Amino acid sequence: MSxxxxxxxxxxxxxxxxxxGDPAVAPLLHALRSGAVAAVTDAPCREEWQRILDYPQLALDPAARARCLREYDQALRPFAHDGAGETKLPRCADPDDQKFLELAHAAGARWLLSRDHALVVLGRRTARAGWFEIMTPRTWVALEAWRSPGG
Incomplete structure (x- = not known):
């Protein structure tokens, strides 16, 4: 890992x-591709990604689903962990999102980006504990968080 x-x-x-291809998050995509940040995933998060790509409301054809999965795999690196840590992480109101907290903590991530209110509201607690920051991607882009010294 870089x-x-x-x-x-x-x-x-x-x-x-x-x-x-939301232009508002284009700087995030650039940061991923340039190596300014190293995105990580694990088996449960990747499985969710695969499942979501099949949602009928997204209306993605097979070629688009394959492209999305390929781009995900190119941008995010697998991070293996057992999920069992000594640290008592806050519980997310949406149990399906707990896996993102667990991955961020296990991987020593600096940021967890989400548009999900159930995760974003936990940001003060995780930052205060010195673990990682949780914010929306638009906030992250606006703060140019990855460009900060020591970033």
Missing amino acids: AAPRIVLDSNVCLDLFAF
Whole structure:
């Protein structure tokens, strides 16, 4: 793994990046591709990503789903962990999102980016504990967080 700070992206952020090409998060995509940050994933997060790509409401054809999965695999590096840590992480109101907190903590990520309110509201607690910051991708881009000294 590179010396770049680690970052965890929830599935909605990945949709913005890889399925919708949201220009508001283009700087995040550039930071990933340039190696300014090192995005990590694990088996549960990748499985969720695969499942989401099949949601009928997204209306992604097979070629688009394959492209999204390929771009995800190119941008995010697998991070193996057992999920069992000594640290008592806050509980996310949405149990499906707990896996992102666990990955961010286990990987020593500096940031967890999410548009999910249930995760974002935990940001003060995780930052105060010295673990990682949780914020929306738009906030992260606006703060140019990856450019900060020591970043």
